Amino acid sequence: MINMPKFIIDEQTIKDIQLKDLNGRSVFDFFDETITEGAHYFLKEWFYDPIINKQSIEERQIKIRRLEPLAQEDFPFHRVILKDIEKFVKASHSGATASLSLLDFLGIQSPIYYYKKRNILETTEFLLQSHIFYKKINAVQHYDDVQVMIDKIQSYLSKVFKNGDYDVEKLKVNIFNIETYERMIRYEFSNVIKEAIKFFYEIDALLAVAKVSRRNGFSYPVLHEKNSTGKIKMTGLYHIFHKNPVRNDVELSQEKRLWFLTGANMAGKSSIIKSISAAVYLTHIGFPVPADTLETDIIDGLFTSVNLQDNLELGYSHFYVEAIRLKEIMDQIEPSSNALVILDELFKGTNHSDASQAILEVMRYLDEIKGPFVIVSSHITELSEQLKSFPSIAFMKMKIDGDEEGLPVFTYKITQGIAEERLGMWLLKRSGVFESLNKLVPKN
Incomplete structure (x- = not known):
């Protein structure tokens, strides 16, 4: 058999x-x-x-x-x-x-x-x-x-x-x-x-x-044999769990098959990568997808690293758990594979310097590997200058607009480019944490 x-x-x-x-x-x-x-x-x-x-x-x-x-x-x-x-x-x-x-x-x-x-x-x-x-x-x-x-x-x-x-x-x-x-x-x-x-x-x-x-109003994907077009193309893509979804257009190609996706916290990075991965999966069980159109070659696998937990029993730090997960994924991929690999906030379990060095080295290898489509999301935008020398990398970001007062407006739309926004302090202020801290400060 x-x-x-x-x-x-x-x-x-x-x-x-x-x-x-x-x-x-x-x-x-x-x-x-x-x-x-x-x-x-x-x-x-x-x-x-x-x-x-x-x-x-x-x-x-x-x-x-x-x-x-x-x-x-x-x-x-x-x-x-x-x-x-x-x-x-x-x-x-x-x-x-x-x-x-x-x-x-x-x-x-x-x-x-x-x-x-x-x-x-x-x-x-x-x-x-x-x-x-x-x-x-x-x-x-x-x-x-x-x-x-x-x-x-x-x-x-x-x-x-x-x-x-x-x-x-x-x-x-x-x-x-x-x-x-x-x-x-x-x-x-x-x-x-x-x-x-x-x-x-x-x-x-x-x-x-x-x-x-x-x-x-789902659509039915148009399929091509593996490696026929070298593309995964989606229009009007959204996630089924969103009540009022923002639709996005997505295209990965073998020429630019390695995405470096940046965006501020709450900008929608995790949502878009889950939308992409769910649509690819539904395509390969013959189901309709939450998108206006989807056209893709047959993809032979799907791997994600999104919700990892520290392994306290084995004494593994979050960084080491991330490293082990990356190894698990790469061990399952054959040299001829065109699998989709999604790594969300890669190496967030270590300090900024370590994470930058680790991401850069991993991306160097991924750029040399021919076949798999890879999306790496990160908040370390400083890496972009060094990554520009890698020919297969496409820089994508979650677009943020500003209102009349200069405050950020999350569009949840994906576009080309590198995110430059620094919203950490704004988010802290919005959360009200400083007011709570101020209450604890001794008053003279």
């Missing part, structure tokens, strides 16, 4: 960009509007298994997009009912699925009779509503996989509703035909029904993503 290449990502990156549940908020949860438990697991399997096959990604995009026109349709199925149907179809000849007793034929109907009747009606209703919904999909545009499922369900419905009147309320299940209906569901059509349930879970998962996409 040939091992297919995989999109490379690690747990620290998943944590950094909040792909998993983090304090009750994650990118996965944002998309998870599934109705059924089975669909939830389908969605989870897709979400945490990014791929680097262009055709597979585009096929998933198509499956999601085809449901957007129906995203506001009622989907009248419930989590519990689907689980009951699945259990009924798979049930063995024991317990609740045992044969009816003589008392049932005498009109004293048992719990077994009611259990069977309820599941027959619910299974038929499920198949009928699925049949109607899938026909709506194909009325917009024909899809072979949907038509196959329509035909399979049709074979069951034609057998049950012999007069062609597909109305569950007219399905008269009674003591004389209940065993016949049960055999049809649990034997004759059991494989069809199991396939229909699995297909429904997939549709439910896809529809959840389609609903989120349609409601938020």
Whole structure:
């Protein structure tokens, strides 16, 4: 068996960009509007298994997009009912699925009779509503996989509703035909029904993503094979967690694949790099992205170093934890990789002089490595003069405007250049810390 290449990502990156549940908020949860438990697991399997096959990604995009026109349709199925149907179809000849007793034929109907009747009606209703919904999909545009499922369900419905009147309320299940209906569901059509349930879970998962996409106006990335264009280009990019997001245009290229991103505290550096990394990840699971457009080559990996913690048990300082994290990332990257690597506030765990020297040396190596896209954010703008000699470096900054009184106005927009603002004292004054300190000063 040939091992297919995989999109490379690690747990620290998943944590950094909040792909998993983090304090009750994650990118996965944002998309998870599934109705059924089975669909939830389908969605989870897709979400945490990014791929680097262009055709597979585009096929998933198509499956999601085809449901957007129906995203506001009622989907009248419930989590519990689907689980009951699945259990009924798979049930063995024991317990609740045992044969009816003589008392049932005498009109004293048992719990077994009611259990069977309820599941027959619910299974038929499920198949009928699925049949109607899938026909709506194909009325917009024909899809072979949907038509196959329509035909399979049709074979069951034609057998049950012999007069062609597909109305569950007219399905008269009674003591004389209940065993016949049960055999049809649990034997004759059991494989069809199991396939229909699995297909429904997939549709439910896809529809959840389609609903989120349609409601938020997301777009579907345009993909090229790895290294075809050497670019990652996004317009109108924002982060899904922002209620009133500022949209940004972003372009990384192999010619200028190493960004040195500067900006004052609170200017939005962390936000923009999380927006970029989340969009790249969503692209590689075939999901729509929070942007007007996104066009990229297939990227073979994503690594971030954002939210690192001191390791007190091992006695590691924050600087050493940063160094270890950088080594972890580089050890996972192959020489031919075009992965996206994001290093937020690199080496903030040491003094200014040490950090400057360390960043300069790391950037020297990164400039010589051909392939990966790298974003290094830093507040040490003095390095810019020395970094200008590195040919692959692009200087980017978070733009800050001034108001009529000369006070800073955060635009949260990214632009070319080097940040020159010094806002530390302004932020301290704004926080009110000096007033608090003044209260503690002894008064003569």
